[in-house]
Amino acid sequence: MKTAEQWLNEARAFINAQEFDSALACLNESIAVTPNADAYHDSGVIHYMAGRLPAAVESLQTALALDPADARAAANLARILYENGQRQPAIEYSCRAMKAAPDNSVYRHDFTRIISNLSLSIFYPAIKDALLTCLQADDITHELITFPWLSTLKHDPALRPLTDLLKVTDYKNFSKKLSRTADVSAFGDPYFLAGLRRLVIPDQDTELFLTHLRRFLLDKTAAGEPLPFSDKTMDIACALALHCFYNDYIFATDPAEESALPLLHTRAAAGDPLSLALIACYEPLFLRYKNVTYSPLPENLAQLIHIMIANPATEQDIRDTIPVMTPIDDNISRAVRTQYEEFPYPRWSTIDSSVRYDGLRTLPAGARILNAGCGTGMQSVQCQMTFPQAELTAVDLSLASLAYAKRQATQMGLPAIKFAQADILQLESCGETFDVIISSGVLHHIADPEKGWHILRNILKPGGMMLLGLYSEIGRQSVVAAHEVIARKKIPNDRNGIKYFRKNIVKLIGRRDAHHLLQSKDFYTMPECRDLLFHVQEQRFTLERIAQALKTMDMEFTGFEISPVLRQQYNKAYPQDPHGLSLDNWAAFERAHPDTFSGMYNFWCRRL
Structure with a gap:
């Protein structure tokens, strides 16, 4: 008589041979001998692959009941439930997977995707722990967890001394209340500080709170008065400085603060680390402090100097090495280039290394990809990570953006990406063709977007795929x-x-x-x-305009890049179109739900 383990090993041999019915029979035998988590887990995966959702969920839940620390079962349950529109239980299982295996990057990526952009109405300790784990990792696109981070912050009882100050609108009262706060440990909480370092926080109350906190630090330091944060003061100042650097100093500044800054410059030049950190909350350090030296150098200040001084110096050197692929003659293109030379964006530091495109699952080795309008390189780096055997060229109008992109790519071990300065309107003259073209958030900044689109179509090989991102008239x-x-x-x-x-x-x-x-x-x-609001050139599209352009250019719409939640909503409204390929249906859906594409239409199309 075979043991449960022997049946399990036989089942896995059948799985490797893709003989799933035989594998399932062996797994059932294994369970009959001794109920075990491994057999139930593998059964759940096979049931899911066969489309038997209830059986898959039941098997995986049984695996977890037998082994509550089974991270695989929890992670697979999370994926299955999320892809089928059951987000809340998916989050719970994803947290369990991360707790059981906190170093597993796949589980972090899954959690980030599942909880992306969700605002929570109550506090969940497990979610806070999972969010902090993600914030401390360098392989996550942290922007996706901004809203869950913020809502968790606001509902966390341990952070109440901090969040109570979110309701204080004027600085004088803020300063009084903070000075009288007995327990300021929340300000040094790793969760709060990690969010400051990693996230742009889209919330007026939080922006005002941070503006007040910055002034409080400045006022007390300039006056020589003690700050209440004890050994956490430098951590707070450096985290806030990074936050201000990444939002490019958008906070309002009071004249009293401007008057106090010269004193801090004097102290920073004399070697005071806190003064330098506070200056970095108000202005970039690169121009004035590029030769700064401190001994000893606190670790948090060392990180600040690397990001705000060393990286810009590297980018300045890189600018001169970027080749020019085409001239930039068009007046609108020149105006757009000027805007992005002054304000390259986004300033990103980490990225999700596991991005997968719904419309492009695989590519042959050596496939040629063009990222047309790559900006600071986030999408280029993600694409190269997704398709490491592809040959990727990334072009943009702005040398400042390209220098940032090339530095990031090099630091992330992707020196093979070919960055070049080019105007989309001139790309046909280069005589190159590509298997895939990605151009997101670009064509609508051209005076004649369809002209730019047609040029990209002409350098796309027949049968090639194109990912476009275009502004929606309804959504904006x-x-x-x-x-x-x-x-x-x-x-x-x-x-x-x-x-x-x-x-x-x-x-x-x-x-x-x-x-x-x-x-x-x-x-x-x-x-x-x-x-968003002051661009020198913007056009917007309707789905009818997109459909007409596709027809004119002899291209085929192959689907949107959208979340599983949105896909579920669409499928519920239009069950007769399970793959979401009807632009007429999508147009009706958008009219009923005007915020559907408030960011952009991100969609794939194929050259016929």
Whole structure:
């Protein structure tokens, strides 16, 4: 008589041979001898592959009941439930997987994807732990966990001394209340500090709180008064400095703060680390402090100096090495280039190394990919990680953006990406063709977007795939309202103009449109706010316009890149279109749900 383990080994041999019915029979025999988590787990996976969802869930839950620390079963349950629209239990199982195997990067990526952009209404300790684990990892696109991080922060009882100050709107009261707070340990909480270092926080209350906290640190330090944070003061100052650097110093500054900064410059030049960290909360360090030396150098300040001084110095050297692929003659292209030379974005530091595209699962070795309008390189790096055997070329108008992109790619071990300065409108003259072209958030900044699209189509090989990201006319109505006011009132697109608009947004465009814009992450960094509201050139599309362009260019729509949650909603509304390929249906869906594509239409199409 065979043991349970022998049946299990026989089942796995059948699995390797892709003989799943035979494998399932052996797994059932293994369970009959001795119920065991491994057999139930493998049964669950086979049931899921065969489309037997209830049986898959039951088997995996039984595996977890037998072995509560079975990270594989928890992770697979999370994936299955999420892909089938059951997000809340998926989050719970994903947390269990991460707790059982905190060093497993796949489980971190799964959790990030499942909880992405979700605001929580109550506090879950397990979610806080999982979020902190993700924030401390360098292989995550941290932007995706911003809303769960923020809502967890606001509901965490341990952080109440900090979050109570979110309700204080004027600085004088903020300073008094903070000075009288008996327990300030929340300000040094690793969860709070990790969020400051990693995230742009799209929340007015939090922005005002951080603006007040920055001034409190400055005032006390300039006056020579003790700060209440004890040994956490440098941690707080350095985390806040990184936060301000990544939002490109969008916070409002009071004249009293500007008056205090010269004193801190004097102290920083004399070797005071805290003064340097606080200066970094107000302005970049590179120009004035590129030769700074401190001994001893605190670890948190060393990180700050690396990011704010060493990296920009590297980018400055890289600029001169970037080849020019095409001339930039078009007036609109030149204006767009100027904007992104001044404000390259986004400033990103980490990235999800496990991104998969719904519309492009595999590519043959040596396939040629073009990232047209690569910006600071986030999508280029992700694409190269996803398809490491591909040959990737990334072009952009802005040398500042390209230098940032090339530095990041090199530091992440991807020196093979070919970065070059080029104008999409001139790419046909290069005589190159590509198997895949990715151009997200680019064509709508060309005077004639269809012309740019047609040029990309012409350098795409027949049968090749193209991923485009285009602004939605319906999804950007609040942005359009802002554009009209900015143009009418002639608000300049410089730092002062952007800060003026942000400060007076409700008065300028009304509460409804303001509320919509205040939910956007782009509103909370200087480069992205300029791109959102003050761009020198923007057009928007409807799905009808996209359908017409596809027809004119002899291209086939092959699907949107969307979340499983949105896919479930669409499939419920249009069960007769399970693959979501009807643009007519999507147009009706968007009219019923105007925020569906408030970011962009991100979709794949194929050259016929």
